[in-house]
Amino acid sequence: MHTGICDLLGIEVPIVLAPFGPWEQVELAAAVCEAGGLGSVGTAVLPTAQLTAQWKQLKSLTDRPFAINHTGRPFNEEAFAASLDVRPAAISFHLGVPADLIKRAHDHGIPWLQLVGDVTAAEAALEAGADVLVAQGTEAGGNAGSITTMVLVPAVVDIAGEVPVLAAGGIADGRGLAAALALGAQGAWIGTRFLATVEMAASQRWKDQIVASGALDARKVLNSEVAMPPYTLPQVGAPMSPRALPSEFIDRLARDPDSIDESDRTRLLQLVRSGRGDELLPLSGQSVELIHDIVPARVLVERIVAEADEILARLGSV
Structure with missing residues (x-):
């Protein structure tokens, strides 16, 4: 399975691990990278010294592309500047569409993944120069709006032009990935399902x-x-x-x-x-309905891709 987003991000399969803000996910991110997807790590409310240590550890675990996420709740300038020096394969961002930060990332040769929850935000992200739009439906466990993934993804695809779109919210298996591709997205941004993996540093x-x-x-x-x-x-x-x-x-x-x-x-x-x-806040999306086991991240990635391949092949023969 290979789409245009794979070429842009230097990955083998169109699966992106969602960042979990301040929750430590280095080993999980490395495992997703090694499985051919794009691992991610979050930065929210963590001190820069702790973040740089995480990034160093991640680089020691994998030489494959990974993303660093930042957020406008709150934005940490020191951490952002430090992440530019690391030169990740991509910077992702949500809760704000900061054109000045996008330019700084581009000046360092780093693609920008912008999470959006409606068409207005998608239009602003396109104008600001985002390289990828992540259309996150209300089913998601992270900060999301009130539009379902089924409606939001094609609406964002319709205005994105040549800019690739990732689908997020409620995706937990190969059926979700196949559906995302059918809606016009070039891959899936998956969060909650990866919480229930062996490598995730969660209770x-x-x-x-x-x-x-x-x-x-x-x-x-x-x-x-x-x-x-x-x-x-x-x-x-x-x-x-x-x-x-x-x-x-x-x-x-x-x-x-x-x-x-x-x-x-x-x-x-x-x-x-x-x-x-x-x-206090066990953040989780509605895809918990589809999660029935705790497995290694590589097994999960391989399972999702194999299931999506089988579905698309079957539909292609109809």
Whole structure:
């Protein structure tokens, strides 16, 4: 399986590992890279020294292309400048469409993957010079809008012209990848499914919760802005919010957001930075409905590609 996005990013199969913000995913990213996809690592709310150590470790585990993600919630200039020096295969970005940062990446020869949740944001990203649009539907566990992947992807493809599109949100198997390609995308950006892998540095409790949950358990986090870091870049398009599995903290946010104070926000950041953020915010998309096991990342990539190949071959003979 090979599409134009593979040539642009220097990968073998059109699968991109979604970044998990501050959750440590170096070994997972390396495994996805070694399986032929594009591994990614996030940067949100982590100090630059910790991030540079992660990037060094990732380079020691694989010599294949990988991406570094940044976000406008909040944007870290020091970390961004440091990532330019690393020269990853791509920089991905969400929660803001910063034309000045895109230019800086291009000046270093680094392609830009821009996550969008509606056509307005996609249009802004194209104008700003993004090299790839990631159309993320509302099914996703990360910050996403309210448009389904089935509607958003072809709508973004329709205006993207020669700019390739990746589909995100609700994709967990080869059926999702085949559907993404049918909708006009050149590959899939997959998050939640990769949380339930052997290499992901997440708690076993969170992984087990993903396997045991159904789509209706992965709910939008109401009043998330009360607890999460503020935006530090202008936002474009419709509002975005995360989706997560049930927790006492999420219930409290929905029931009594005024009770969330600075100590709660500090505790959340501390837990996130220590790799225990899922105790309060077990971020997960609706694709949990399709996740039934915890497997090595290479097995997962191979399974998704083989299933998509079989589906497309079967459809091609109809």
